[in-house]
Amino acid sequence: MATIHRTTMTPTKLELLAGWLPRQPWYRGTGRLPALTRVGGFRLDDPAGEVGIECIVVSDGTDGGATTYFVPLAYRGAPAAGAADGLVGTSEHGVLGTRWIYDAAHDPVAVAQLLALIGGRAEAQHQDESDTPDPSVGRHSAASERLVGGSPLRVEHTADGRTTIAVEPADGAPADRPRFLDLLRRPVPGAEHDPADGCVEIGWVRPDGGTARGRVAVLR
Template sequence: MAIIHHTTLKPTKLELLTDWLPSRPWYRGGPDTPVLTRSGGFRLDDPEGEVGIEFMVATDTSTPEQTAYLVPLSYRGAPLEGAEHALVGTTEHGVLGKRWVYDGVHDPVLVTELLALIEGRAQAQAQSVDGALDPEVVRSCTGAPLPLDGFAPEPADDEEGTRLPVPHGMVLHLHRVLTPVPENPPLRPEGATGHVARGWQDPQGTPLTAVFVTLRAS
């Protein structure tokens, strides 16, 4: 199980995202710099213990209508070969030293563990509590397991979010702009083979819930 080090990051994750988010096609902010708050999320374990995996909810309060973004991040102790385009930035970790932070949909370790979560073969971990499971993460899957040996992610971003083809004609849809739903926990979206959902709190402390990821036939 991954160890969470409560230490310093320079720059912080939110500082890295402040520069990176406006470059995304699904970003909904205006011309001003986003003002970000970490609102929730969860982690997954890398079985090899090398890659940090986090699904962060970051809320932008710079506009009258606050927007919550889903930001999957992977943290590595060395550059991920061929993923220069997916680099969010580098940061200095108070314990682990220099870390390379990636848009995690381009990282095969994160994508593999996300599918394992959807299929029920991995468990979500608490975002900030070492060694604790996250019981608020809801997942479902009705399809057969998807083998990912040698899989290289090729995600595509558009205004609606991120589409990530996976084997057997399936596609992961990452809902980058989170839309709260009244159900708690939310039901699997119609036509989806699998999904992941979780709650978070907006900066005013209001509890919200949304579907983070769906798995569908392409």
């Protein structure tokens, strides 16, 4: 399991996201730099121990905290080949040195672990504690086959708040139909979404201090 270091990052993750979010088609900003607060999330382990994976939920205070965003990130010790379109930025980690931080939709290891979580082959980890599973992260899967992201990854961002990643059977067998993993970038509390073959559901803190819960990833 990944170790969480109690150290500094310069710039911080939220500072990097404040510059990156307004450039995304699903961002609902007002033209001002977003004022972000972390309001939830979880981590996933890379079995090889090379890539840090953190699925962050942030609230944008420039609109009264009314908009919540789901932003999964992948942290690497070197640039990822073919993932330049997903680079959020670089940061100096107080223990690990320079970290290249990517939108996880563009990182094959992160996509593989999100699919493994949905399929019950990976366990969500606490966002702030090392070696600590997070049982509050719900998952469901009706798909029997093991799925992986395509190579190269095929990613599409849409203004309706979804990032869609094409997936395929891990054994290379022909798929009976196109399959996709959708990241719901603006999760809606308790909302029912399209029928799905699998999903990830998490909780987060609302601007009024209460809690909300909804889907952040859907397999279809």
